[in-house]
Amino acid sequence: MQLAKAFGAEVTAVCSGRNVELIRSLGADHVVDYTREDVTLGESRFDLIMDIAGTHPLRQLPARDDRGATYVMVGSVVDRFLRPILYGKVLTLVTRERVTSFVAKRNAEDLADLAERIDAGQIVPVIDRTYPMAEVPDAVRYLEAGHVAGKLVLTV
Numbered sequence: 001m002q003l004a005k006a007f008g009a010e011v012t013a014v015c016s017g018r019n020v021e022l023i024r025s026l027g028a029d030h031v032v033d034y035t036r037e038d039v040t041l042g043e044s045r046f047d048l049i050m051d052i053a054g055t056h057p058l059r060q061l062p063a064r065d066d067r068g069a070t071y072v073m074v075g076s077v078v079d080r081f082l083r084p085i086l087y088g089k090v091l092t093l094v095t096r097e098r099v100t101s102f103v104a105k106r107n108a109e110d111l112a113d114l115a116e117r118i119d120a121g122q123i124v125p126v127i128d129r130t131y132p133m134a135e136v137p138d139a140v141r142y143l144e145a146g147h148v149a150g151k152l153v154l155t156v
């Protein structure tokens, strides 16, 4: 979300109620609480949808108005993540939206760019909790529960 803002996008962020103020404070233009409202059923239309939770079926894409929107599946359980790869080209033909998956490729150049943006205060890393090494199992359990707000840090 912060990167999208840094690149000049008008951003609608989807999160649960407990994270609304956090997301707003990080610069989201609009925030939708997914526990109260289904963003795919609203009137809003988008140019780019980054689906990080991956909880909606592809057929519920909100960007159905032939503007050439792009839907990118970032995170989900494996079978859902594979669907854009398997059916993306067909869906793109039918809906005229680009449907695809994204897998991060880490490289020094991008990390340096992120570091510069953090140093400049353009991006603020959100750290939910910090754990000592001895408590890694607790950290992993918390992560696997799927409700970490931001990142966990291990102190070495």
Ligand SMILES: NC(=O)c1ccc[n+]([C@@H]2O[C@H](COP(=O)([O-])OP(=O)(O)OC[C@H]3O[C@@H](n4cnc5c(N)ncnc54)[C@H](OP(=O)(O)O)[C@@H]3O)[C@@H](O)[C@H]2O)c1
Pocket (backbone or CB within 6 Å): 014, 015, 016, 017, 018, 019, 034, 052, 053, 055, 073, 074, 075, 076, 077, 102, 103, 104, 105, 143, 145, 146, 147, 148, 149, 150
């Ligand atoms: N494609 C790639 O290259 C790549 C790279 C890294 C990670 N991933 C994947 O991306 C996903 C997210 O990674 P992560 O590290 O951010 O995971 P995470 O820390 O487990 O994400 C948890 C966050 O997702 C929110 N969330 C849960 N359900 C949601 C929904 N329906 N709508 C909106 N927000 C929802 C939770 O908020 P609440 O607690 O409020 O529900 C929490 O803030 C994972 O599936 C991961 O495997 C993909």
